[in-house]
Amino acid sequence: MCLDGFKMSRPGSSLDERGVSQNGDPDPGGRLSVFTNTQSGAVSPETRLLSAFKRDTQACKVYLAGREYYSEEGNTFALRLVGKIKQQLSADPTLHPEYPPPLGLAEFTRRATEVALGKSSRAIVENRVLGVQTPGFTAAVRLGAELLKHWYDVCAAWCGPVYLSSPCDDSLAGVFQAAGIQDIREYYYWDDRRRDVCLEKLLEDLERAPERSVVVLPASGHYPTGADLSQNQWPAITQLITRRRLFPFFLLPAQALCYGDLERDAWPVQYCASQGMELLCAQSFSHCFGLYGEAVGHLLCVFKQNSLRLSVQSQADKIVRSLWARPPAGGAHVVATVLSNPAHAVEWQGEVKRIVERCMLIRDILRERLRLLGAPGCWDHLTQQAGLYCCTGLNGEQVDFLTKRRHVYLLPDGCLNISAINGRNLDYVAESIHLALTTSL
Template sequence: MSALSVFLDTPTAIPGENGKLRAAFGMDRQPGKVFLWGDEYLGEDGECFVHPVIRKVILQVVNDPTMTTRYLPPLGLSEFTRSATELALGKGSPAIVQNRTGGVQTLGGIGAVRVGAELLKHWYNEGGSRPWVVYVPAQCDEAVVSTLQETKIKDIHSYPYWDPEKRCLALEEMLHFLESVPEQSIIVLYTSAHCPTGADPTLDQWKQIADVMMRHRLFPFFLLPSQGLCSGDPNEDAASLRYFVSVGFELICAQSFSQNFGLYNERVGNLILVLKDSPTFLSVQSQAEKVVQTLWFRPPCWGARLVTIILNNPALVVEWKEGLRAIAERTMLMREMLKEKLRMLSIPGSWDHLSQQSGLYCCTGLRDDEVEFLVRKQHVYLPSSGNINISTLNHQIVDYVAETIYLAVTKEDPFHKPSTIHL
């Protein structure tokens, strides 16, 4: 046999920006380095937060004598998909009442994006004469974009979302753009907790978006990454999705339970299908089952069981919602603290936008050169877009981060002397 590997010509994969950022942070030997990105919610101690109600239910399940390790069906744990769909749409949703909606258990929210994209690629507008196109926000989680690309969808474009000059949602530009896209195009929308800017439309603005999409027959592909973490109220965070269903849209929604339940490594997701009638829903769901069988065959049970137990126990739901409110309040507190620190340092420009966003993510509005200065000179790591995970801030480092932002923007030391802050 040849001494050379059959994989000799395999190139090394190039990591995305997030991967490069984390690798650079890991190689940095500076004791006071700070990492302001990531997908997990971190507590005040800087560690990944484990919800107390999750700890309680884990002990309950471990000691349950009826626990089994049997395979789940390809569509997943039926009690989980029912409860998850009801959480997103509301138990009184017309789609649920009319038996034209349901879920497919997936490997996290990204798994739901993949299954949804496969369904759209193979079955959306079947027999139609117009080729369809997918539009994603110009600022979008790179994992969502790369997952769509992996399905070999050729026409993936972006639409205006964030206005870097005004530092707010670019609503007028978005609406104008949606007026111009081809009919039957697919529009990827965050119901709330937009990643990576943290800027979400108000319900009145969502109604304007829905009106344009209805008139132009555009198809909504919703992302529901962390229901409840923006406002502390799961119902409020799903209001946009529920409105679209109430006015008659067919849609799909990729729902994740990683952030709002803290089940990051369990990969618990649900793909919600909302169709015009029950027979159509059952047909599309059957195709989703085939897709699942080619991707991961059967989903895991553990995380889905934990979510199901909580959502079907009123007392546990109360505990879970109390935890969500505490997280939402802490993230808003850190936004306010950062804004106030920047104001006290008299950094040029307005920083009011920081407290007008919600959820884990925050668009600071820093320019590329300012971010580069933070990374290279101050060992403060964040993406070139200037977005941060607001939960990475805590009382220990917020002063330091504010002072380094001052240096980045003004290139002057706020105290006219070398920084003496050590973490």
């Protein structure tokens, strides 16, 4: 017997090539998965490189495309002070396991705001600042993007595109698109010929940007090139942003690892805030504290009037509750403990300065090795860049040569992590770059 509205499949009925049974039932017995038609996402260049590196059986292979800071021994570096603070916190009887507030630990957000803007910042004194702890740097960018999308929705006049530097972290566009902002454009940043930032073309692109556009700007530690704008160049950019009514969104993904000082790395943010500009700034403390697995990020919002703070705070709270509910507390406790104790802060800064000095020494030695080998071109740009990342200026064919013939893995645009070079592999890397420049595939 068959009831009206229901189809009964006969035992043993078979499916045709479309997954439909001979009696017309599209899914007899519920055999098809709801995920059947899911399309595979594009694999990132970093993921492809790491997979290829792991499959490579050559003993001489070198991986230069990672994002962490690597020690001279080739391991991700753990700061001695951070380990000590973690032990102290684990033994503290006054600390109980509990959920932090949705917007994060108050002491952490206060200290993160201070190192971005400076303790004497007028914006802080006038209470025109909101800080939100996030589970990592990407989450800080995403929260900023969600706030921008909210402003687009409630204010028809504020709906311009988002401009990203070219090149930039290839995940950034996807973060903004996931928040519902689809109009993503690029502005000129790195010049392959000059092997430096091209301020003239950058200004030309921003001059053509529609009013109300959002400009995502590297404050320091630009990924993947390691090339930053100088303090002398920033006034021209801020004047254009103000005149063209653009909105700056700063990125600080590796704060303190360019100059060994949190506030100096954040100088562009402080300068813009001192000019009375509104801004967003995504920060990360994972690099400079070696807290890679603990996702310590922060989003900073600076307003023109303190009357705007509470409304934005309530909107941020609503967004956070729908994305990650509450940030992790462990890493934020460590950062807050170090930055709130002057003795700890001095010890921590000493460790960070040694990291920066080692990276600069590697740049110096690599440049000198290439000069002695007679590598074509000038390599001064290696020491003019700063932080963990470096753009060699090698083209795609030369990068392929390094990968296929020398088993040296760096990003497709010729950028690499300078800290991954050490005393054991530096000569091999220099020789490989020389060969890539003088040998055809």
